[in-house]
Amino acid sequence: xxxxxxxxxxxxxxxxxxxxxxxxxxxxxxxxxxxxxxxxxxxxxxxxxxxxxxxxxxxxxxxxxxxxxxxxxxxxxxxxxxxxxxxxxxxxxxxxxxxxxxxxxxxxxxxxxxxxxxxxxxxxxxxxxxxxxxxxxxxxxxxxxxxxxxxxxxxxxxxxxxxxxxxxxxxxxxxxxxxxxxxxxxxxxxxxxxxxxxxxxxxxxxxxxxxxxxxxxxxxxxxxxxxxxxxxxxxxxxxxxxxxxxxxxxxxxxxxxxxxxxxxxxxxxxxxxxxxxxxxxxxxxxxxxxxxxxxxxxxxxxxxxxxxxxxxxxxxxxxxxxxxxxxxxxxxxxxxxxxxxxxxxxxxxxxxxxxxxxxxxxxxxxxxxxxxxxxxxxxxxxxxxxxxxxxxxxxxxx
Amino acid sequence: xxxxxxxxxxxxxxxxxxxxxxxxxxxxxxxxxxxxxxxxxxxxxxxxxxxxxxxxxxxxxxxxxxxxxxxxxxxxxxxxxxxxxxxxxxxxxxxxxxxxxxxxxxxxxxxxxxxxxxxxxxxxxxxxxxxxxxxxxxxxxxxxxxxxxxxxxxxxxxxxxxxxxxxxxxxxxxxxxxxxxxxxxxxxxxxxxxxxxxxxxxxxxxxxxxxxxxxxxxxxxxxxxxxxxxxxxxxxxxxxxxxxxxxxxxxxxxxxxxxxxxxxxxxxxxxxxxx
Numbered sequence: 001x002x003x004x005x006x007x008x009x010x011x012x013x014x015x016x017x018x019x020x021x022x023x024x025x026x027x028x029x030x031x032x033x034x035x036x037x038x039x040x041x042x043x044x045x046x047x048x049x050x051x052x053x054x055x056x057x058x059x060x061x062x063x064x065x066x067x068x069x070x071x072x073x074x075x076x077x078x079x080x081x082x083x084x085x086x087x088x089x090x091x092x093x094x095x096x097x098x099x100x101x102x103x104x105x106x107x108x109x110x111x112x113x114x115x116x117x118x119x120x121x122x123x124x125x126x127x128x129x130x131x132x133x134x135x136x137x138x139x140x141x142x143x144x145x146x147x148x149x150x151x152x153x154x155x156x157x158x159x160x161x162x163x164x165x166x167x168x169x170x171x172x173x174x175x176x177x178x179x180x181x182x183x184x185x186x187x188x189x190x191x192x193x194x195x196x197x198x199x200x201x202x203x204x205x206x207x208x209x210x211x212x213x214x215x216x217x218x219x220x221x222x223x224x225x226x227x228x229x230x231x232x233x234x235x236x237x238x239x240x241x242x243x244x245x246x247x248x249x250x251x252x253x254x255x256x257x258x259x260x261x262x263x264x265x266x267x268x269x270x271x272x273x274x275x276x277x278x279x280x281x282x283x284x285x286x287x288x289x290x291x292x293x294x295x296x297x298x299x300x301x302x303x304x305x306x307x308x309x310x311x312x313x314x315x316x317x318x319x320x321x322x323x324x325x326x327x328x329x330x331x332x333x334x335x336x337x338x339x340x341x342x343x344x345x346x347x348x349x350x351x352x353x354x355x356x357x358x359x360x361x362x363x364x365x366x367x368x369x370x371x372x373x374x375x376x377x378x379x380x381x382x383x384x385x386x387x388x389x390x391x392x393x394x395x396x397x398x
Numbered sequence: 399x400x401x402x403x404x405x406x407x408x409x410x411x412x413x414x415x416x417x418x419x420x421x422x423x424x425x426x427x428x429x430x431x432x433x434x435x436x437x438x439x440x441x442x443x444x445x446x447x448x449x450x451x452x453x454x455x456x457x458x459x460x461x462x463x464x465x466x467x468x469x470x471x472x473x474x475x476x477x478x479x480x481x482x483x484x485x486x487x488x489x490x491x492x493x494x495x496x497x498x499x500x501x502x503x504x505x506x507x508x509x510x511x512x513x514x515x516x517x518x519x520x521x522x523x524x525x526x527x528x529x530x531x532x533x534x535x536x537x538x539x540x541x542x543x544x545x546x547x548x549x550x551x552x553x554x555x556x557x558x559x560x561x562x563x564x565x566x567x568x569x570x571x572x573x574x575x576x577x578x579x580x581x582x583x584x585x586x587x588x589x590x591x592x593x594x595x596x597x598x599x600x601x602x603x604x605x606x607x608x609x610x611x612x613x614x615x616x617x618x619x620x621x622x623x624x625x626x627x628x629x630x631x632x633x634x635x636x637x638x639x640x641x642x643x644x645x646x647x648x649x650x651x652x653x654x655x656x657x658x659x660x661x662x663x664x665x666x667x668x669x670x671x672x673x
Contacts, residue, residue, distance in 0.1 A: 022464075023596045025430070026467055026471055027589065029411075029430075029432060030471075030474075030592060034586055063586050063587075063588045064590045067590075068589060072590070077592075079589055079593055087589070
């Protein structure tokens with residue numbers, strides 16, 4: 001961590017939050033204040049009605065939510081990875097669906113452009129993405145390709161100065177509103193072996209079509225949809241990286257995306273725990289608050305401990321990333337653990353609420369639904385274990 | 399260029415104040431800090447002036463090292479310079495001592511200041527005293543509880559709500575104004591602004607020695623008040639039954655309560671009782 005973060009201030013227990021330094025604390029307060037003012041009043045309604053809150057998104061644009069880690073010269077906020085995780089955490093603590101929009105845009109649409117684009121592509125796309133005038137999406141998943149990323153069937157065939165895209169992508173986060181999507185497609189290499197490549201595809205290109213919004217269990221305010229490509233011409237200068245770099249870009253992007261999903265899961269867990277603590281102090285049974293019951297106290301102790309462990313694991317992965325070292329294994333650990341904690345904590349929070357927790361009147365019902373998918377997308381928990389085990393087993397024996 | 403100084407304070411971010419019932423003091427260690435809401439509006443008022451004319455904004459706070467946070471936040475919102483007055487000798491200062499020290503800092507660091515803005519009151523102590531006392535220390539005209547502020551040349555025009563009517567006052571700079579919670583909804587700081595406030599800005603830290611304050615001078619101008627006890631008032635509600643014939647009951651009721659009723663409705667009901 002940079003030396004500006006050396007502070008002797010114990011940020012630990014205060015108001016159930018944890019921030020390693022003063023800058024991180026201020027960034028957390030800022031995002032929390034925004035989320036509680038702008039998102040808390042509408043979070044339940046936009047979830048039920050499946051509304052993407054464009055007015056709030058417009059406010060977030062001006063505050064750099066869409067250019068969290070983009071360098072200053074491209075108009076971004078140039079935040080470090082812990083700061084970026086804290087922002088996603090705080091938005092998700094109140095409204096995970098909007099947190100999802102932010103983390104996908106920054107983590108898997110903007111990030112690969114920052115990492116793999118040439119100067120021309122960066123100059124064309126990064127300022128617009130960082131300003132949030134252009135919303136990004138990342139699209140790998142297909143009907144027959146998810147965990148098995150190598151089975152992509154969308155094709156990109158060279159025709160003059162264009163690649164012609166054909167195929168269907170499903171479950172595209174931000175799909176209903178994105179202006180730019182990174183599309184994985186099969187490209188023929190000279191050696192005649194089929195390999196995948198990544199293209200920066202603008203929604204205004206002809207043949208770029210969107211499907212209906214998905215009716216999902218959670219994250220309902222995010223416009224998740226399918227994308228269809230029907231003879232969609234993509235200029236060759238929109239090829240990201242080199243021809244055949246699909247797997248390389250995809251894996252690097254997913255490593256980064258996993259930090260984002262971990263932050264999102266952590267935010268959901270934090271929100272659910274706070275709701276449960278508040279409820280346990282208020283709810284009277286047997287003429288005393290249920291928080292005075294040892295069973296409830298045990299639940300709260302477990303929730304708080306696991307959330308803190310998850311947070312430290314996540315920030316550890318962020319530090320490794322910012323140090324420029326390979327962070328894939330730690331990102332997978334953070335994603336695996338944070339999502340598992342989110343599911344457990346939201347379950348316990350619902351349990352503490354009893355029957356009311358099963359009702360849409362209380363936020364924990366939404367947290368419970370939102371948490372579940374964090375164990376699935378950006379690589380299922382099973383895939384994370386595979387990634388972690390591979391990294392551990394490939395280390396030389398002492 | 400207009401030189402504006404905004405005095406701000408860090409207060410605990412809590413909805414229910416954790417008091418230590420034994421000592422009567424605030425359990426600050428349990429609560430995270432934030433910029434006092436009215437102070438944030440004062441910063442916003444300064445920023446709105448700066449949007450209309452050439453101005454420089456200095457934010458000053460007195461507090462522990464962690465109070466640097468609110469200065470950084472003000473810098474992120476758009477202020478130009480941050481000053482932290484921090485010294486163990488100043489611990490526990492009341493409003494009298496605080497306004498004295500703030501005045502010394504302003505005299506030293508911002509001699510040519512044209513306008514001093516403060517929050518009208520703080521969410522943790524609500525005395526509303528520091529602003530007006532600071533104006534006395536600096537011998538400048540002041541207006542408290544201001545909801546709107548216009549500046550034209552050296553003339554300051556302020557509007558405020560006092561006792562259910564609005565008044566407009568004019569003063570010449572330099573002057574001090576305390577900003578109420580009516581207007582100046584504060585802007586959010588952008589993340590680029592927050593990052594910049596740490597990466598590209600320095601906070602000047604002034605201790606008692608730099609300000610030329612000695613133990614003796616602080617003794618002379620030190621706190622005059624001491625908080626003996628802070629407690630949450632418990633509402634005491636009880637029913638009073640008045641029985642008997644209606645005419646007597648009404649008479650008894652008025653005898654008992656007419657003074658209180660008069661106080662609530664703002665006029666005497668004694669005459670009516672007699673007729």
